[in-house]
Amino acid sequence: MSDLVVTLLGKYNYWLCVILMMIGLYAMIAKNNLIKKLVGMNIFQTSIILFYVSIGCKKGATISILEHGAGHHGVDPTHYINPLPHVLMLTAIVVSVSTFGVALALAIKVYRKHKTLEEDEILMQLRSE
Amino acid sequence: MTNHYPALIVVLPLLFAFVVSGVAWVKKSLCFPLTIVGMGLSAGLSVCLLGRVATTGLVEYRMGGWETPWGIGYHVDYLNALVVTVVTVLAFINLIATRKNVVEETPEKAGAFYSLYLLFIVGLTGIVLTGDLFNLYVLLEVASLTSYALIGMGNGRAPMSALNYLFVGTVGGCFYLLGVGYLYIMTGSLNMVDVATLLPQMYHSSAVVMAFIFCLVGVGIKMAFFPLHMWLPNAYGFAPTAVGSLIAPLMTKVMVYVLIRLILTVFSVDFAFVILKMGDPMVWLSSLAIVAGAVFALAQKNLKRMFCYIIVSEIGYMMGGAWLGNNTGMTGAILHIFNDAIMTLCLFLCAGSIYYRVRGLELDRLKGLFSKMPVTMACLVAGALSIIGVPPTCGFFSKWYLISGGLEAGQYGFVAALLFSSLVNVVLFFRVIEISYYGDFEDHHGHGSSGEAVMEAPASMLVPLLIVSIGLIVVGLYTGGIVNHLINPLLLKQGFLG
Amino acid sequence: MKAIGLIIVVLAGALLLYSTQDFPFWGDPASPAGTHTATYYLTKAFEETSVPNVVTAVLADYRGFDTMFETGVIFCAGLGCFVLLRLSRSRDEDSYYRHVATGITLHIKSAKIPDVSSEFERIDTLWTPYDLIVKTVCRLLAPFVQLFGLYVIAHGHHSPGGGFQGGVILGASVILIAISHNMRTAIGRISEKTIHILMAVGVLLYSGIGALCILLGGNFLDYASLSRILFTNEIEARSLGILGVEVGVGITVMAVMITIYNNLSSDGRLDEGL
Amino acid sequence: MIWELDLAILILVIVAAIGVIQVKDLLGCAILFSAYSFLMCLLWAIMGAVDVAFTEASVGAGVSTVFFVAAVFRTTRRTKD
Numbered sequence: 001m002s003d004l005v006v007t008l009l010g011k012y013n014y015w016l017c018v019i020l021m022m023i024g025l026y027a028m029i030a031k032n033n034l035i036k037k038l039v040g041m042n043i044f045q046t047s048i049i050l051f052y053v054s055i056g057c058k059k060g061a062t063i064s065i066l067e068h069g070a071g072h073h074g075v076d077p078t079h080y081i082n083p084l085p086h087v088l089m090l091t092a093i094v095v096s097v098s099t100f101g102v103a104l105a106l107a108i109k110v111y112r113k114h115k116t117l118e119e120d121e122i123l124m125q126l127r128s129e
Numbered sequence: 130m131t132n133h134y135p136a137l138i139v140v141l142p143l144l145f146a147f148v149v150s151g152v153a154w155v156k157k158s159l160c161f162p163l164t165i166v167g168m169g170l171s172a173g174l175s176v177c178l179l180g181r182v183a184t185t186g187l188v189e190y191r192m193g194g195w196e197t198p199w200g201i202g203y204h205v206d207y208l209n210a211l212v213v214t215v216v217t218v219l220a221f222i223n224l225i226a227t228r229k230n231v232v233e234e235t236p237e238k239a240g241a242f243y244s245l246y247l248l249f250i251v252g253l254t255g256i257v258l259t260g261d262l263f264n265l266y267v268l269l270e271v272a273s274l275t276s277y278a279l280i281g282m283g284n285g286r287a288p289m290s291a292l293n294y295l296f297v298g299t300v301g302g303c304f305y306l307l308g309v310g311y312l313y314i315m316t317g318s319l320n321m322v323d324v325a326t327l328l329p330q331m332y333h334s335s336a337v338v339m340a341f342i343f344c345l346v347g348v349g350i351k352m353a354f355f356p357l358h359m360w361l362p363n364a365y366g367f368a369p370t371a372v373g374s375l376i377a378p379l380m381t382k383v384m385v386y387v388l389i390r391l392i393l394t395v396f397s398v399d400f401a402f403v404i405l406k407m408g409d410p411m412v413w414l415s416s417l418a419i420v421a422g423a424v425f426a427l428a429q430k431n432l433k434r435m436f437c438y439i440i441v442s443e444i445g446y447m448m449g450g451a452w453l454g455n456n457t458g459m460t461g462a463i464l465h466i467f468n469d470a471i472m473t474l475c476l477f478l479c480a481g482s483i484y485y486r487v488r489g490l491e492l493d494r495l496k497g498l499f500s501k502m503p504v505t506m507a508c509l510v511a512g513a514l515s516i517i518g519v520p521p522t523c524g525f526f527s528k529w530y531l532i533s534g535g536l537e538a539g540q541y542g543f544v545a546a547l548l549f550s551s552l553v554n555v556v557l558f559f560r561v562i563e564i565s566y567y568g569d570f571e572d573h574h575g576h577g578s579s580g581e582a583v584m585e586a587p588a589s590m591l592v593p594l595l596i597v598s599i600g601l602i603v604v605g606l607y608t609g610g611i612v613n614h615l616i617n618p619l620l621l622k623q624g625f626l627g
Numbered sequence: 628m629k630a631i632g633l634i635i636v637v638l639a640g641a642l643l644l645y646s647t648q649d650f651p652f653w654g655d656p657a658s659p660a661g662t663h664t665a666t667y668y669l670t671k672a673f674e675e676t677s678v679p680n681v682v683t684a685v686l687a688d689y690r691g692f693d694t695m696f697e698t699g700v701i702f703c704a705g706l707g708c709f710v711l712l713r714l715s716r717s718r719d720e721d722s723y724y725r726h727v728a729t730g731i732t733l734h735i736k737s738a739k740i741p742d743v744s745s746e747f748e749r750i751d752t753l754w755t756p757y758d759l760i761v762k763t764v765c766r767l768l769a770p771f772v773q774l775f776g777l778y779v780i781a782h783g784h785h786s787p788g789g790g791f792q793g794g795v796i797l798g799a800s801v802i803l804i805a806i807s808h809n810m811r812t813a814i815g816r817i818s819e820k821t822i823h824i825l826m827a828v829g830v831l832l833y834s835g836i837g838a839l840c841i842l843l844g845g846n847f848l849d850y851a852s853l854s855r856i857l858f859t860n861e862i863e864a865r866s867l868g869i870l871g872v873e874v875g876v877g878i879t880v881m882a883v884m885i886t887i888y889n890n891l892s893s894d895g896r897l898d899e900g901l
Numbered sequence: 902m903i904w905e906l907d908l909a910i911l912i913l914v915i916v917a918a919i920g921v922i923q924v925k926d927l928l929g930c931a932i933l934f935s936a937y938s939f940l941m942c943l944l945w946a947i948m949g950a951v952d953v954a955f956t957e958a959s960v961g962a963g964v965s966t967v968f969f970v971a972a973v974f975r976t977t978r979r980t981k982d
Contacts, residue, residue: 014653015644090953099270
């Protein structure tokens with residue numbers, strides 16, 4: 001029984017993260033509105049960022065800014081959180097906001113031509129062309 | 130300076146991209162020459178790098194001078210050097226050939242266009258040269274983001290296809306990132322060589338297997354592997370001419386390179402073929418891709434869309450060859466990356482010059498073009514022969530390796546699919562040639578506005594086109610050299626015994 | 628579609644959940660990710676770069692090559708939005724002018740545009756009355772927001788922050804002006820041409836510092852080789868190099884945020900905006 | 902890092918995510934998405950990723966909401982799902 005609790009406490013973060021990912025993926029596949037798909041894409045991306053940040057987590061450690069003077073007499077790495085996933089995720093956030101901007105621009109361009117953002121209506125217009 | 134070649138191949142186009150986009154606001158006419166200089170330098174340096182790698186076998190470079198597991202390092206072997214040369218040289222040729230298309234289709238934003246062009250090449254060269262898994266993701270996004278913007282520049286259905294490509298492509302990128310995350314959580318490293326040394330102890334862990342599957346799915350989406358190919362024909366078909374002929378030959382091939390790199394360097398051949406036993410199902414899927422691509426191509430009435438479906442089928446060739454699990458098949462796959470890039474560029478450049486004169490690419494508008502544009506059509510025939518696989522064009526040799534690899538591995542379904550698709554290609558191209566040779570020319574400008582008469586494309590398009598089509602044959606004749614000096618040493622070093 | 632989506636999602640989710648079983652526990656200090664490379668960064672970063680914020684040190688130095696392309700991605704996004712949306716001003720459009728004192732709107736059909744004096748302001752069809760309080764508060768707030776942005780860029784060595792966050796804040800201050808007044812005011816302060824040149828200058832600064840390192844004999848982005856022209860030791864040179872690239876990132880990000888906002892909110896016409 | 906707080910906010914994030922994809926108005930979607938980003942930012946701050954949280958606060962909850970509203974303003978609020 002206590003094993004189960006340990007596993008539960010040790011993994012629940014990853015599980016909820018997976019659920020979040022699947023919400024995003026579902027919105028991308030099943031939603032009809034282009035902006036809704038875009039939001040789903042963004043949720044998917046942020047959940048992956050959450051996954052990476054969870055990797056970097058360390059129990060009993062503090063944020064990875066060295067205390068004043070700590071650098072001069074040796075740093076105990078177990079006292080500080082792993083900085084590498086944070087670095088990677090800064091880049092990933094930038095990528096996600098760039099993609100978001102370009103996607104919104106494309107959505108506006110689609111709206112200029114079709115006057116709608118619903119995918120089925122756009123497909124209908126394209127078929128009747 | 131010679132030590133810095135790997136970095137300079139990526140960095141020089143990057144610097145020129147920023148300069149071009151700034152200069153566009155001061156003096157527009159400088160944009161194109163600057164782009165040519167940047168691209169040309171990059172192409173020249175990558176040829177030099179290929180020469181160095183051919184003699185030394187391996188060129189390493191450390192960004193910022195940091196040792197590799199801590200910093201980002203380049204680890205250039207035969208495969209990287211070969212693919213990067215193809216990418217930069219073909220992009221350079223395409224840049225010259227499509228200048229008139231760009232002037233015509235995007236006159237206002239030429240500066241921004243060329244800047245994005247260079248950034249796209251930066252992305253691709255970076256993907257090919259890097260030895261770091263996360264750096265690969267960032268550059269993948271550079272290449273993808275520029276390609277979304279470039280495709281979306283087109284008119285009509287282009288923005289919608291670009292948006293679809295964006296959705297699908299981002300999911301692909303995210304899956305790859307997730308796979309890298311799985312590797313990172315298990316090994317704590319991001320450097321390809323370092324990960325490869327840490328992995329063997331945990332080959333049987335489900336997380337590593339999932340990491341492989343996620344990387345495979347992510348890269349598969351980006352390369353339009355069969356069940357995930359839906360975005361490709363629209364995105365490439367509706368893109369502006371210069372963009373289509375840039376992205377179509379290069380993007381998918383680079384993604385095939387990424388897959389081969391992941392199998393050979395990161396996960397190792399043992400893991401992919403012996404432990405996971407992924408070989409058979411992937412080869413069957415590839416055979417399906419080849420057949421499906423060929424069948425869809427038969428149904429198309431537009432030249433460019435037909436080429437797009439041919440690409441889907443060619444991806445099947447390369448994936449199948451890579452997954453055959455023997456030396457010959459892998460040689461065929463790597464050779465086909467090289468050859469297919471040249472063939473596809475040849476076909477798309479032909480389509481570009483036809484579009485420039487005829488204003489349409491529907492098959493029935495090609496009637497009588499042989500008499501009007503003899504050189505362009507001759508190049509189209511050369512490209513077609515290579516796609517079909519007629520000696521002495523280069524397409525024949527890679528197909529030969531693929532087929533003999535398939536026979537060696539006992540994958541007769543794959544061999545049958547290859548032969549079937551060659552047959553379909555014969556039908557496809559003979560239909561095109563028949564229409565354009567025997568049909569009577571009809572002036573589609575119509576409605577009194579006679580416009581300029583259809584004639585041969587301008588010399589700035591024809592010369593690069595001729596170079597590419599002569600290249601098809603030259604590369605074919607030098608196949609033996611490429612295989613012996615570049616591909617065999619690589620496979621030997623990676624412990625690929627077959 | 629919904630059913631197919633649900634099936635794919637459930638399958639993928641089950642696979643993901645299944646594969647978590649071999650993960651190290653969440654927050655486990657002994658996990659490979661927490662020990663392999665992280666230990667090196669935490670113990671060596673301060674010695675080698677004299678930057679207490681390890682994230683900044685890794686971001687701009689150890690993995691500075693990634694960050695350069697991250698800035699490149701942002702640059703692509705700005706250029707992409709411009710390329711996709713910006714409409715050329717070739718066709719003559721009707722223009723509207725509003726007399727500020729009386730609120731009378733003039734509709735001018737000819738292409739000739741009279742000089743805009745303080746009595747008239749150029750507007751679009753979508754004119755909405757401004758709120759004086761909002762306008763004044765935002766104008767007063769903007770310099771402080773910008774000051775904070777500069778602080779975030781400059782203080783990234785010692786506290787969370789850096790070029791990217793600071794650049795976004797700087798960009799947001801201009802967007803604030805564009806929202807509270809109108810976009811013409813914001814473009815009057817910082818023109819489209821300036822924004823585009825700044826966008827290129829920022830990334831050029833970053834990659835230029837990298838290229839300078841090659842010319843000075845180091846590898847690409849090896850800031851230690853800058854010590855020869857900065858007259859300091861290698862460690863200080865790394866710290867200064869990090870500051871230099873952070874400034875470059877800040878400039879580009881600011882310019883790109885403004886470009887994207889301008890093009891999105893005005894549908895590429897760069898007129899009144901929201 | 903306090904795991905009770907972490908769990909509570911994670912559940913709120915999931916609720917916000919479901920809300921974002923279910924709401925039938927794009928402007929509401931933009932505002933809920935901003936709330937989602939802000940909760941995410943809190944979550945990262947709790948996990949000790951202050952730099953990432955700072956970026957998300959300025960980008961996710963700040964600027965990209967502005968982009969989103971601008972895009973909705975230039976297109977339409979209407980959505981069928």
